[in-house]
Amino acid sequence: MLSDIREKSIEKVVVAACSPEFQEHVFRGVLEEAGLNGHLLSMANIREQCSWAHEGDVTEKAVDLVKMAVNRARLLQPVDNKELPVNRKVLVVGGGFSATNVALQLSQLGLQTTVLEEDAVLGGGVGALESFYGFDPSLITSAVQGDKNIEILTSTEMIALEGKIGDFRVGIRKDGEETLRRYGAIVFANGYRTEPALDSGVKPGPNVVSQEQFSSMLGRAALGTEPKTVGFMFDFSDENSRYSTLATLHNALEAKKKWGSEVYVFYRSVKVDSEGVEKLYQQARDCGVVFLKSEVQPRIAVENGQVRIEAKDVFLGQDVALACDVLVGEELCLPAEGSEELISFLNIKRDSRGFFQDENVHLYPVGSERKGIFFVGGCRGELDFARVLADVSSVAVNVYELLSSGKILVDVERVKADPQKCVACLTCIRVCPHRAIELVRADNSKEVAGISDLACYACGICAGICPAKAIGFQGYRDEEIVAQIEATGESLNGRSLAFCCQHSAYPAADLAGRLRLHYPQNLRIIRVPCAGQVDVFHILKALEKGAASVLVMGCEEGACHHITGNTRARERVRYSQTLLKEVGVDGGRVRMLNISPNAPHKFARAVNEVAKTMRESGR
Amino acid sequence: MIIAERKPMEEIRQLIAPYKKVLVAGCETCVAVCWAGGEKEVGILASQLRLARGAEGSGISVLEATVERQCEREMVAEIKDKVAKVEVVISLACGSGVQTMAEMFEDRPVFPGVNTTFIGMPEKEGLWVEMCGACGDCFLDRTGGVCPIVRCAKGLLNGPCGGTRKGGKCEIDPDKDCAWVLIHGRLEKQGRLDVMRKYYPPKNYRAVKRPGKVQAAKA
Numbered sequence: 001m002l003s004d005i006r007e008k009s010i011e012k013v014v015v016a017a018c019s020p021e022f023q024e025h026v027f028r029g030v031l032e033e034a035g036l037n038g039h040l041l042s043m044a045n046i047r048e049q050c051s052w053a054h055e056g057d058v059t060e061k062a063v064d065l066v067k068m069a070v071n072r073a074r075l076l077q078p079v080d081n082k083e084l085p086v087n088r089k090v091l092v093v094g095g096g097f098s099a100t101n102v103a104l105q106l107s108q109l110g111l112q113t114t115v116l117e118e119d120a121v122l123g124g125g126v127g128a129l130e131s132f133y134g135f136d137p138s139l140i141t142s143a144v145q146g147d148k149n150i151e152i153l154t155s156t157e158m159i160a161l162e163g164k165i166g167d168f169r170v171g172i173r174k175d176g177e178e179t180l181r182r183y184g185a186i187v188f189a190n191g192y193r194t195e196p197a198l199d200s201g202v203k204p205g206p207n208v209v210s211q212e213q214f215s216s217m218l219g220r221a222a223l224g225t226e227p228k229t230v231g232f233m234f235d236f237s238d239e240n241s242r243y244s245t246l247a248t249l250h251n252a253l254e255a256k257k258k259w260g261s262e263v264y265v266f267y268r269s270v271k272v273d274s275e276g277v278e279k280l281y282q283q284a285r286d287c288g289v290v291f292l293k294s295e296v297q298p299r300i301a302v303e304n305g306q307v308r309i310e311a312k313d314v315f316l317g318q319d320v321a322l323a324c325d326v327l328v329g330e331e332l333c334l335p336a337e338g339s340e341e342l343i344s345f346l347n348i349k350r351d352s353r354g355f356f357q358d359e360n361v362h363l364y365p366v367g368s369e370r371k372g373i374f375f376v377g378g379c380r381g382e383l384d385f386a387r388v389l390a391d392v393s394s395v396a397v398n399v400y401e402l403l404s405s406g407k408i409l410v411d412v413e414r415v416k417a418d419p420q421k422c423v424a425c426l427t428c429i430r431v432c433p434h435r436a437i438e439l440v441r442a443d444n445s446k447e448v449a450g451i452s453d454l455a456c457y458a459c460g461i462c463a464g465i466c467p468a469k470a471i472g473f474q475g476y477r478d479e480e481i482v483a484q485i486e487a488t489g490e491s492l493n494g495r496s497l498a499f500c501c502q503h504s505a506y507p508a509a510d511l512a513g514r515l516r517l518h519y520p521q522n523l524r525i526i527r528v529p530c531a532g533q534v535d536v537f538h539i540l541k542a543l544e545k546g547a548a549s550v551l552v553m554g555c556e557e558g559a560c561h562h563i564t565g566n567t568r569a570r571e572r573v574r575y576s577q578t579l580l581k582e583v584g585v586d587g588g589r590v591r592m593l594n595i596s597p598n599a600p601h602k603f604a605r606a607v608n609e610v611a612k613t614m615r616e617s618g619r
Numbered sequence: 620m621i622i623a624e625r626k627p628m629e630e631i632r633q634l635i636a637p638y639k640k641v642l643v644a645g646c647e648t649c650v651a652v653c654w655a656g657g658e659k660e661v662g663i664l665a666s667q668l669r670l671a672r673g674a675e676g677s678g679i680s681v682l683e684a685t686v687e688r689q690c691e692r693e694m695v696a697e698i699k700d701k702v703a704k705v706e707v708v709i710s711l712a713c714g715s716g717v718q719t720m721a722e723m724f725e726d727r728p729v730f731p732g733v734n735t736t737f738i739g740m741p742e743k744e745g746l747w748v749e750m751c752g753a754c755g756d757c758f759l760d761r762t763g764g765v766c767p768i769v770r771c772a773k774g775l776l777n778g779p780c781g782g783t784r785k786g787g788k789c790e791i792d793p794d795k796d797c798a799w800v801l802i803h804g805r806l807e808k809q810g811r812l813d814v815m816r817k818y819y820p821p822k823n824y825r826a827v828k829r830p831g832k833v834q835a836a837k838a
Binding site: 421423425426427430431466467468469535536537540541543544579580582583584585 | 627628666667668760
């Protein structure tokens with residue numbers, strides 16, 4: 001290939017061989033070595049998605065795939081890459097256990113951090129950790145204070161955030177004075193808060209306490225009168241009761257050991273999904289803690305300096321009543337104070353309980369949809385100690401990888417809004433799941449959408465939705481997609497065309513081929529960066545050109561690499577179906593399918609089923 | 620910005636039923652921004668019409684064109700060659716664009732493909748709300764920058780109707796804010812509630828001289 005490209009002045013290259021998922025980077029490397037831009041490569045996947053996927057003679061399909069790749073190659077344009085400088089400083093928001101540990105680890109990796117804490121002192125909720133885990137949290141705060149790579153700002157608020165990875169501009173307020181600082185990445189570690197979940201008639205008091213108050217009672221040298229009977233409650237108001245469960249088991253054991261109290265634990269389920277908790281639970285049982293399982297929240301009343309608890313025990317099948325000196329009530333774990341405000345300028349999604357980080361498997365453990373913004377510890381939900389430590393290491397590695405060299409290699413303007421066509425309607429800015437777009441004034445001319453090469457994940461969702469068709473994604477521009485549809489010419493008639501997401505359905509199709517899961521030959525696949533890039537007019541165009549059915553295949557819901565791509569695709573498929581019905585065409589010819597990359601059987605089954613439906617309806 | 624929405628397909632198809640050659644003409648300004656008549660919607664409608672042709676076996680050909688602003692004669696003139704090739708034009712521009720096109724090409728029908736609905740703004744992605752009734756006698760200075768003519772269901776000029784729901788919602792549509800609650804809130808913030816004490820006589824709609832004309836002071 002090298003000598004052919006050099007000697008025959010080849011301008012663009014089509015490789016008809018294996019899947020691009022498999023070897024595209026290798027062939028790109030060959031092009032680059034021969035002096036061609038690596039993006040001038042188009043691959044026809046005639047192995048995984050053709051010869052391996054079908055029985056019998058596959059020549060006709062292979063020829064079609066090559067035609068599609070050639071037609072696309074005609075339009076390909078070069079994409080340069082270059083290194084952009086990034087700020088190596090990191091902002092850590094929060095001052096508790098997670099935040100200080102992140103700062104320490106980053107410091108060891110040679111990165112400077114600012115720890116920004118709203119309170120007057122560092123520490124956050126670490127006080128409770130001492131009794132749980134038996135270490136002195138002040139050691140960590142003093143380590144942070146003595147570290148030359150760590151700047152500590154207490155009594156300081158974050159009030160604004162602009163910019164992108166490598167250059168976040170953060171507005172902060174300290175002692176009434178507002179200043180602007182710049183950071184390359186931001187780690188949020190601002191923890192959680194707890195709130196008692198008690199019956200409306202019961203108020204916290206000397207007999208009804210929180211886990212934290214109980215811990216401090218246990219920590220005191222002498223208590224006057226030690227409680228003879230202690231009750232605990234958890235898992236009634238909130239099923240995600242990791243915090244309550246862990247604290248209960250620790251404190252119940254401690255009360256038993258230290259005071260020899262009688263301890264009764266009322267619970268619905270004991271969740272033992274953290275390291276060592278099964279053992280802890282067993283220890284508690286062994287030393288005489290009594291566990292009483294109830295399906296409904298026990299009734300509580302405070303009378304004569306005691307707390308009366310009534311519940312129906314599931315195992316005994318009868319009512320139980322208990323008078324105890326102290327009840328440690330159930331607590332809910334909630335997002336920290338001020339999270340609302342932070343989220344308003346972060347402009348990202350939260351999970352269904354209001355914690356940071358959207359429920360999307362690709363963001364776990366510490367990522368967000370915005371490059372360079374991370375979440376650690378309690379701010380992203382109820383985590384146990386081991387998980388927090390894993391978070392801290394994970395974020396340190398992630399940040400180090402991004403910023404350590406002080407520069408990031410990016411594709412230059414691979415996704416770009418044509419300033420001539422952009423009408424600055426802001427649609428792309430509103431839909432970009434990675435918040436990579438903002439209005440810019442290019443060369444002092446009119447305002448247009450500016451896509452940050454650093455922050456962009458190249459999903460093409462903006463290109464798909466742009467009402468002015470101004471955004472082009474090199475390699476997947478409208479004309480390049482239409483060229484593939486048109487390449488097959490008449491042979492598309494009666495066949496199915498699938499737009500397959502490169503993260504999910506496309507590799508699933510490859511895997512189906514590898515496993516020789518045969519499916520009908522009449523499927524033609526166009527690889528797209530995300531199902532969210534496929535727009536209504538692509539779908540209609542394929543039908544117009546003769547496709548019997550059009551399939552849009554993306555990730556499973558809740559698992560889109562670009563957060564909203566697959567749900568947008570689903571809505572567009574629905575809209576296409578409506579548009580088709582309007583003109584008397586069967587809407588069932590367009591379908592949305594969610595296929596994860598490791599689901600080749602689902603892929604093959606879906607394609608077979610579509611082929612069967614088509615046969616039955618006579619197409 | 621002018622907001623429009625696509626006419627029902629059935630209506631468009633009846634409009635063009637007698638014709639075999641159709642041009643779908645879009646506009647790259649307001650209607651492109653509100654997803655009703657830009658290059659993309661032109662492509663979608665054209666595809667739909669071609670698919671309908673395929674489904675019914677009728678032989679029509681559909682051309683596509685989009686101009687920068689269809690309310691400008693000079694810009695509309697740029698697509699005259701395409702217009703010359705068809706019997707009828709479906710314009711996806713606002714009423715003003717349709718009329719400009721109709722005036723430029725008087726020898727053939729130019730039909731609207733969208734309903735021009737109001738002057739408004741985007742509330743969020745894909746949702747536009749009415750803000751201005753173009754009444755020709757603006758009094759937003761007295762109403763804290765909230766126009767009760769279009770944002771109050773009854774267009775009241777002197778305070779709410781008495782049917783305001785809890786939470787400041789409209790009695791006619793509980794999903795909509797009561798404009799007068801918004802006005803009160805805004806004026807309160809500015810310490811200008813006294814403005815609401817003054818009575819305003821029924822609005823002089825005769826200020827709206829039809830057809831309207833605006834002459835810039837400086838030519």
